Amino acid sequence: MKRQLHLNLFISGKGHHEASWRHPDSSGLASTDIRYLQGLTQRAEQGLFDSIFLADQLAFQGGGAQIGLEPLTALAALAVSTKKIGLIATASTTYTEPFNLVRQFASLDHISKGRVGWNIVTSWSAPAAKNYGYETQISHTDRYAKADEFMEVAKCLWDSWSDDAIVDDKKSGKYIYRNRIRTIDHKGEHYSVEGPLNIPRGPQGWPVLVQAGSSDTGRQFASQYAEAVFTAHMQESTARAFYSDLKSLVKSRGRAQSHCLILPGLSPVIASTESEAKIYSEDLNGLADTNEGLARLSSRFGGTDFSHLPLDQPLRPEDFPDPATVESARSRTEVIVGVVRSEKPTMRQLLAKMSGARGHYVFAGTPEQVADLIEDWFLNGVADGINLMPPVLPKMLDVFIDEVVPLLQAKGIFRTSYEGDTLRQHYGLDRPNNVFG
Numbered sequence: 001m002k003r004q005l006h007l008n009l010f011i012s013g014k015g016h017h018e019a020s021w022r023h024p025d026s027s028g029l030a031s032t033d034i035r036y037l038q039g040l041t042q043r044a045e046q047g048l049f050d051s052i053f054l055a056d057q058l059a060f061q062g063g064g065a066q067i068g069l070e071p072l073t074a075l076a077a078l079a080v081s082t083k084k085i086g087l088i089a090t091a092s093t094t095y096t097e098p099f100n101l102v103r104q105f106a107s108l109d110h111i112s113k114g115r116v117g118w119n120i121v122t123s124w125s126a127p128a129a130k131n132y133g134y135e136t137q138i139s140h141t142d143r144y145a146k147a148d149e150f151m152e153v154a155k156c157l158w159d160s161w162s163d164d165a166i167v168d169d170k171k172s173g174k175y176i177y178r179n180r181i182r183t184i185d186h187k188g189e190h191y192s193v194e195g196p197l198n199i200p201r202g203p204q205g206w207p208v209l210v211q212a213g214s215s216d217t218g219r220q221f222a223s224q225y226a227e228a229v230f231t232a233h234m235q236e237s238t239a240r241a242f243y244s245d246l247k248s249l250v251k252s253r254g255r256a257q258s259h260c261l262i263l264p265g266l267s268p269v270i271a272s273t274e275s276e277a278k279i280y281s282e283d284l285n286g287l288a289d290t291n292e293g294l295a296r297l298s299s300r301f302g303g304t305d306f307s308h309l310p311l312d313q314p315l316r317p318e319d320f321p322d323p324a325t326v327e328s329a330r331s332r333t334e335v336i337v338g339v340v341r342s343e344k345p346t347m348r349q350l351l352a353k354m355s356g357a358r359g360h361y362v363f364a365g366t367p368e369q370v371a372d373l374i375e376d377w378f379l380n381g382v383a384d385g386i387n388l389m390p391p392v393l394p395k396m397l398d399v400f401i402d403e404v405v406p407l408l409q410a411k412g413i414f415r416t417s418y419e420g421d422t423l424r425q426h427y428g429l430d431r432p433n434n435v436f437g
């Protein structure tokens with residue numbers, strides 16, 4: 001089958017620009033109003049997107065309008081108000097038990113009839129630790145070690161029911177074949193789980209496994225488990241290097257490279273002329289709050305205070321902690337320090353760049369320019385798809401669907417109708433065989 005572009009809509013607040021909620025084009029509905037999420041998801045389904053995605057943090061993050069519903073709860077409501085589009089939720093391996101999460105995802109896969117995906121995160125946000133009984137954050141290394149064991153348990157639990165375990169035969173009085181359901185008897189360093197799960201295997205077997213950590217350890221983890229990867233880059237060069245590195249890691253594990261799809265974030269401001277798009281973008285930046293930007297930057301670096309740095313002098317890499325020592329959002333700090341090294345922005349310029357999409361690629365241009373950029377990334381080793389992060393919602397999603405999607409279809413790289421019914425089918429991924437047969 002011809003390789004096809006994948007489109008995921010990342011829904012966050014009233015849009016990904018940190019000042020989107022102040023813009024006249026952003027929705028008047030609260031971001032906790034389910035009708036807001038339903039409207040966006042149904043719109044993305046009209047645009048034939050593969051999936052929508054909800055992020056999650058396990059601590060109050062301060063100001064801004066990024067506050068939203070707990071993703072697994074929201075996904076259940078979205079599942080019954082849509083038919084085709086995939087639904088991806090973030091859930092943490094650090095602060096939950098495998099049995100809970102595996103059961104919730106199996107339920108969602110049943111509710112959505114096979115359209116669910118799990119964005120596996122280890123939770124970078126330092127304050128989360130204090131909400132779960134820890135004094136300090138678990139280290140980056142330990143979080144990933146725990147995540148490894150979590151995944152081994154999760155896979156066994158999803159497979160603890162054979163696909164044919166349910167008979168439901170009124171005549172014979174047999175509901176299940178008990179011998180097609182097995183314990184998993186896992187005893188490891190972090191988890192002890194007997195199993196089996198208390199819900200049958202979902203239509204997809206397992207949810208689509210998505211991952212969004214890009215540090216060295218994160219890439220190792222992704223190469224082993226991830227079927228789709230979200231990644232943040234502010235420069236095309238680093239996105240390209242990431243793509244080729246992760247694909248070779250996937251190959252070295254004996255996995256098909258096409259079974260680990262890479263979707264970098266893209267936040268486009270789209271208007272009929274380039275200059276209109278630039279003005280729209282500057283207007284948005286003008287609504288952003290410097291103190292909020294500094295607070296966000298600080299949280300990425302695990303709480304480092306940058307407020308003593310002058311706003312209008314070029315920054316130096318030495319102004320930041322070495323990313324290798326950062327225990328929170330390590331790969332994002334690599335992206336930020338990389339930009340400081342190569343572009344030498346002032347703090348004001350860096351915050352303006354970050355306000356667009358928190359360290360993802362921002363772009364302002366015409367529909368043709370956006371479609372050409374996506375095509376170039378897709379054909380030339382940067383992306384298998386795009387994690388679309390509209391700066392203002394719903395406005396920039398509407399413009400993308402009305403004006404960019406038709407151009408991608410005309411280029412022959414994006415579907416003109418859904419061919420499958422499950423998220424695995426949209427992403428061209430196999431249904432995992434049950435290890436118990």
Ligand SMILES: Cc1cc2nc3c(=O)[nH]c(=O)nc-3n(C[C@H](O)[C@H](O)[C@H](O)COP(=O)(O)O)c2cc1C
Pocket residue numbers: 054055056057090120121122123124125211212213214215216217218219230231232265328329330331332387
């Ligand atoms: C598109 C995208 C979405 C993410 N969403 C979340 C999220 O919802 N919750 C979270 O804790 N981390 C999220 N992350 C962060 C990563 O999962 C990861 O924790 C972080 O990048 C630190 O790990 P790393 O150093 O291996 O990259 C996201 C990252 C990306 C690129």
